Amino acid sequence: MSIRIGNQTSCNVAAELPFEFAVNHGFDAFEWFSDPGQIGWNEDNMSAAERARVRTLAREHDIRFSVHAPWSANPTTSEGFGEIKKSILFAEEIGAALVNLHLFPEHAADYYVNALMPLIELAERAGVLLSLENTRQTAPEDVNEVFELLRRLPQSATRTGLCLDMGHANLFEETRGDYVAYVDRLAVHVPIIHWHAHENWGDRDNHLPLFTGAAAQDDSAVRNLIKRLQGRGFAGSVVMEQWPQPPETLISTRNRLLELWQECGQFIQFSETEKRSKRRVHER
Numbered sequence: 001m002s003i004r005i006g007n008q009t010s011c012n013v014a015a016e017l018p019f020e021f022a023v024n025h026g027f028d029a030f031e032w033f034s035d036p037g038q039i040g041w042n043e044d045n046m047s048a049a050e051r052a053r054v055r056t057l058a059r060e061h062d063i064r065f066s067v068h069a070p071w072s073a074n075p076t077t078s079e080g081f082g083e084i085k086k087s088i089l090f091a092e093e094i095g096a097a098l099v100n101l102h103l104f105p106e107h108a109a110d111y112y113v114n115a116l117m118p119l120i121e122l123a124e125r126a127g128v129l130l131s132l133e134n135t136r137q138t139a140p141e142d143v144n145e146v147f148e149l150l151r152r153l154p155q156s157a158t159r160t161g162l163c164l165d166m167g168h169a170n171l172f173e174e175t176r177g178d179y180v181a182y183v184d185r186l187a188v189h190v191p192i193i194h195w196h197a198h199e200n201w202g203d204r205d206n207h208l209p210l211f212t213g214a215a216a217q218d219d220s221a222v223r224n225l226i227k228r229l230q231g232r233g234f235a236g237s238v239v240m241e242q243w244p245q246p247p248e249t250l251i252s253t254r255n256r257l258l259e260l261w262q263e264c265g266q267f268i269q270f271s272e273t274e275k276r277s278k279r280r281v282h283e284r
Helices: 016-024 048-060 078-094 109-126 140-151 166-171 179-184 220-231 249-283
Strands: 004-008 029-033 064-068 098-103 129-134 160-165 192-197 237-240
Touching: 004 016, 004 064, 004 249, 016 029, 029 237, 048 064, 048 078, 064 078, 064 237, 078 098, 078 109, 098 140, 098 192, 109 129, 109 140, 129 140, 129 166, 129 192, 140 160, 160 166, 166 179, 166 192, 179 220, 220 249, 237 249
Parallel strands: 004 029, 004 237, 029 064, 064 098, 098 129, 129 160, 160 192, 192 237
Antiparallel strands: none
């Protein structure tokens, strides 16, 4: 199982800075987040020529693009539906693989899924996947219910998945300070296809780079999360959702994540080999 690791645009800097950083430092994933803030990025500000340029650069440098719809884009509202539609069309234009949106828990699961269906169909025509991201208020059971409904619909079962936001999972009231416990409450039928990587101290969503918060002293939770993801066959993109100072922190985070991914993968392979050996001995 291989993964891609990259960064994201930021509402605090012009979009070209994080993207150029990704290109110049060999990142193989990048996410365009429509979150303009003061000086951030929005697809409306990107010309056709610039869209063609970044598509070409992504192809030349083997960078997998994803697009993050605006934070508040909710498919159950006409405005939110339109914003997500725009993100899907933009993703198609730049050759992105996936569009991410937040899974808001205030509506019944069937109501949310019904609102989502036309967007799933549009995404399929555009050749992109849709990932639904847990917010700080989204319970694992909310996720389970939505994906139980989606997997009953053949046209959506292979086009949608969960974006696991580990920082949001760490802030959900019932799993505060324990994002691994959040993952353990996800049903086996929930496909995790995208990963937003950042940490916090369980008090606020401050998007610390991995290994600069609690994991700086003890990375066992990150290791356990990786083992859970590998056990689920995760092979998506890992997006570091921050623009730290200095930005080179992203390089050390990427490198450490890759090291842990490889170490944990070797452990899982050893465990599976050991299980098969024990079965053969038992069968004799």
